[in-house]
Amino acid sequence: MLAAFLPLALSTYRFKKDSSVKKSLKVFVKTYGCQMNERDSEMISSQLQRAGHELIDNEKVADVVILNTCSVREQAEIKALGKAGYLVRRKRTNPNFKIGIVGCMAENLGEKLFKLNGVIDFVIGPKRLHELANILEGNRKNLSIGNPKRQPLSHDFDRKLETNKCTAFLSIMHGCNMRCSYCVVPRTRGNEQYRPMEDIVEEAKFLAENGIKEITLLGQIVNNYGGRLMPVINGKTPFVQLLERLDILPGIKRIRYMSPHPKNFSDDLILAHKTLSKLCPSVHLPIQSGSNRILVAMRRPYTAERILTIVKKLRRVVPNVGISTDIIVGYPGETEEDFAETVSLFDTAKFNMAFIFKYSPREGTRSAELVDDVEESEKERRNQILLQRVQEASLYYHQRFLGKTEEVLVEGHARRGTDTMFGWTPNHCKVLFKASENDIGKILSIQIDGSTTTILSGTIAENA
Numbered sequence: 001m002l003a004a005f006l007p008l009a010l011s012t013y014r015f016k017k018d019s020s021v022k023k024s025l026k027v028f029v030k031t032y033g034c035q036m037n038e039r040d041s042e043m044i045s046s047q048l049q050r051a052g053h054e055l056i057d058n059e060k061v062a063d064v065v066i067l068n069t070c071s072v073r074e075q076a077e078i079k080a081l082g083k084a085g086y087l088v089r090r091k092r093t094n095p096n097f098k099i100g101i102v103g104c105m106a107e108n109l110g111e112k113l114f115k116l117n118g119v120i121d122f123v124i125g126p127k128r129l130h131e132l133a134n135i136l137e138g139n140r141k142n143l144s145i146g147n148p149k150r151q152p153l154s155h156d157f158d159r160k161l162e163t164n165k166c167t168a169f170l171s172i173m174h175g176c177n178m179r180c181s182y183c184v185v186p187r188t189r190g191n192e193q194y195r196p197m198e199d200i201v202e203e204a205k206f207l208a209e210n211g212i213k214e215i216t217l218l219g220q221i222v223n224n225y226g227g228r229l230m231p232v233i234n235g236k237t238p239f240v241q242l243l244e245r246l247d248i249l250p251g252i253k254r255i256r257y258m259s260p261h262p263k264n265f266s267d268d269l270i271l272a273h274k275t276l277s278k279l280c281p282s283v284h285l286p287i288q289s290g291s292n293r294i295l296v297a298m299r300r301p302y303t304a305e306r307i308l309t310i311v312k313k314l315r316r317v318v319p320n321v322g323i324s325t326d327i328i329v330g331y332p333g334e335t336e337e338d339f340a341e342t343v344s345l346f347d348t349a350k351f352n353m354a355f356i357f358k359y360s361p362r363e364g365t366r367s368a369e370l371v372d373d374v375e376e377s378e379k380e381r382r383n384q385i386l387l388q389r390v391q392e393a394s395l396y397y398h399q400r401f402l403g404k405t406e407e408v409l410v411e412g413h414a415r416r417g418t419d420t421m422f423g424w425t426p427n428h429c430k431v432l433f434k435a436s437e438n439d440i441g442k443i444l445s446i447q448i449d450g451s452t453t454t455i456l457s458g459t460i461a462e463n464a
């Protein structure tokens with residue numbers, strides 16, 4: 001077993017600026033990719049603020065631009081590289097301006113990034129982000145990837161909450177022990193490491209005390225929390241034990257998690273959706289393919305039949321549960337028959353949301369050694385077919401809420417109209433309604449009177 005507990009100690013929750021800092025810099029952080037990266041960017045921001053630097057929203061006046069990158073898809077890398085190329089011009093007119101690339105692409109491409117773009121100042125992998133403030137103090141080019149020499153203290157808990165925020169991500173583990181053929185994450189983030197349960201509960205309490213109503217637990221395979229290092233107690237896996245501890249915290253109204261693996265989707269977790277009042281009736285279940293042959297090629301240890309069993313059990317236990325998924329089309333060797341099996345799975349499972357990705361080979365993965373033999377136009381055709389299926393399922397799913405009153409956590413202003421706000425139902429449906437800024441962070445009863453494939457709309461219920 002390669003996993004290990006992180007030797008974490010709780011860090012201070014309050015921000016004390018480090019008075020020894022040499023020069024306060026204006027830092028702009030741009031985030032690409034997943035929720036893990038968003039949470040990492042929060043940690044970066046907290047760390048730099050504690051070190052006396054200023055985090056700003058306007059990159060044009062920044063002394064330092066940090067690109068927190070993603071390597072999961074080629075497109076994400078292309079975007080970040082394009083951005084770094086664009087920043088080079090500023091470096092030419094202002095030699096003191098610094099550009100840093102951090103995150104998964106930094107780990108994956110490492111030193112090559114200095115060669116691709118000669119003016120990048122530092123490259124830091126996700127396991128070494130705690131070194132960032134020190135690296136900023138120096139003037140030399142810095143490459144910091146691979147495992148850290150010293151384990152950081154709990155930089156997980158290093159956070160500063162934005163005002164008016166009512167939802168937060170909470171990392172409960174790092175890394176992944178699986179070796180899916182197409183994925184760079186185990187290489188960039190390393191093997192699984194679990195935060196002690198006590199630390200996570202403490203952080204959730206801190207979040208609740210600071211106005212957070214909804215937490216989303218994060219992990220590459222979030223439901224493998226604890227692995228074999230924490231015991232199963234009374235038939236409950238460590239992840240469900242953690243959910244139970246969080247469910248009784250005052251102040252926290254909703255709990256979500258992202259992303260579970262079908263392999264670890266145990267019956268105790270399905271049951272938890274019935275017994276835990278704050279666990280939201282919405283599950284993101286990445287399936288990647290509906291063809292058992294392709295699942296084997298991807299090194300995903302489950303079958304299409306297993307997916308349908310999980311979906312069936314969830315729907316039996318949790319009425320109206322929302323189920324979304326991730327899917328890859330055009331994996332090397334995916335035939336029309338394989339794809340037809342994915343379509344058939346979609347038709348049966350009726351996912352109300354799906355992130356559909358056209359396969360692209362990632363350097364350093366097993367599948368990158370295979371011939372990428374599905375034409376781009378064919379990948380696009382398969383993408384469109386699944387998109388159509390999801391849109392139909394989503395519209396059908398949304399329509400079941402018409403005429404009902406839903407509890408909506410108000411998150412902020414919608415793009416349209418100053419008095420239009422948006423929020424989310426427990427099932428993770430986005431809702432638009434008229435309300436005021438003072439309602440942000442409240443859970444309002446909204447009478448649903450409109451629905452499209454992507455959104456619901458309504459009005460505050462009269463008896464609310």
Ligand code: SF4
Pocket residue numbers: 176177178179180183184185186220221261
């Ligand atoms: S489970 Fe597979 S796809 Fe997910 S992070 Fe681990 S290796 Fe990547």
